[in-house]
Amino acid sequence: MDSNTPKNAFNSFVDALVNLVDAPTTWFRETIVAKNRPEYYWYHRQFRRVPTIDECYTDDYVCYIEANEQFKRDKMVDNEVLNILRQRQEDCVLFEGHDHVRKCAKLREEYEKAAENWFIKYGDLGAYGNVRDAYMKQKHRMIWERRHGPVGSGMKDQLD
Structure with a gap:
């Protein structure tokens, strides 16, 4: 009143x-x-971090299962982050119209970097890729970079 x-x-x-x-x-x-x-303070459930696959013994199946579940959760979170960045970039393009190339450059750059990082970690694993496959992919990438330089920079000369 x-x-x-x-x-x-x-x-x-x-x-x-x-x-x-x-x-x-x-x-x-x-x-x-x-x-x-x-x-x-969080809107989602927080899980404690468990040892990663490289910290597990070869015969420790419980550690492997925990690492695999954590990998799946991390992949879902990374997928959602990538979806949010993609949606922000698409919304900016729709909102800005013809000026989107200049005004949305930062959002596009962030999205492309995140997509590249996502593909480096999860790409080519398929729908049933697990933590062991991702670990082997990372190991093979590191060996390649040690021998030939960063991926995408061309192969360095072999001086044998």
Whole structure:
């Protein structure tokens, strides 16, 4: 109610009724519930990080399964990040129209870098790729780079 309106009996009754019901509820929520409820800063469940596949022994199947599950979760998160970046870039192109080449260059660059990194880690693994396949892919890439230089830079000369 506005402070300029005169108070009549009905308005006083409604105010008293609201205070009678609302005051104890508000007090209980602020003093009991809010102080005893843990604060959640994340909107998704956080899992503890487990040892990666390179830290597992060859016969430790539990470690392998945990590393594989973590790999799957990381892949889902990376997929969503890539989808968000793609959607932002597409929205910018639609919004900016003909100026999108200049105005959306930063978003496009971020998306292309993220897509490249995603492909380096998960590309060519297929739908059923697991953590061992990804680890072998990383190992083979490192061997290639040691022998021939970074991928995409051309092969360095072999001086044997």
